[in-house]
Amino acid sequence: MNHAATNPTTPAAVSAKEDEKCDGKWGVTCPYAMIRLADEVGRAKAKELVMTCERIPAREALRIGLVNKVVPLKDLMSAVDAMLDKMRKAAPLAVKFTKEAINRGLGGYEFSAGKFEEIITSKDAVEGAMAFLEKRDPK
Secondary structure (H helix, E strand, O other), X not given: OHXXXXXXXXXXXXXXXXXXXXXXXXXXXXXXXXXXXXXXXXXXXXXXXXXXXXXXOHHXXXXXXXXXXXXXXXXXXXXXXXXXXXXXXXXXXXXXXXXHHHHOHHHHHHHHXXXXXHHHOOXXXXXXXXXXXXOOOOO
16 A cells, blocks of 8 residues: 555556454554555555455455556566656656645645746756757657
8 A cells, every 4th residue: 555655556466365464453654655545546545445454355455546557467677667668758856846746735836836937947858848949759
């Protein structure tokens, strides 16, 4: 659950184990992950998942917006690699700031406003504009 709560995109495998229990029953929790989980699935569903220590099937995780894609277990790493390849083609600074702004929730507005000048004057932005004008992919 922590991985899904802290990563921008999270594929899940269909054959996820449903009989395992979470660490919460042992008195161990990760407050940051719980807050992120509530942001992703809503407070009520986050409380249910954490307080009952129930695992959910991958398809349910997809339905509630906890993961972005469900694939067979044998295809999981190739699905992750394909998603990361798409992200790597984007301007690194823009991806970094987008992830941070979204993860900050409503506080992301102030963060984004403060980073706008840095983003717009970056080498990534200049290269993106040149590539657009020259009708080519950015380097």
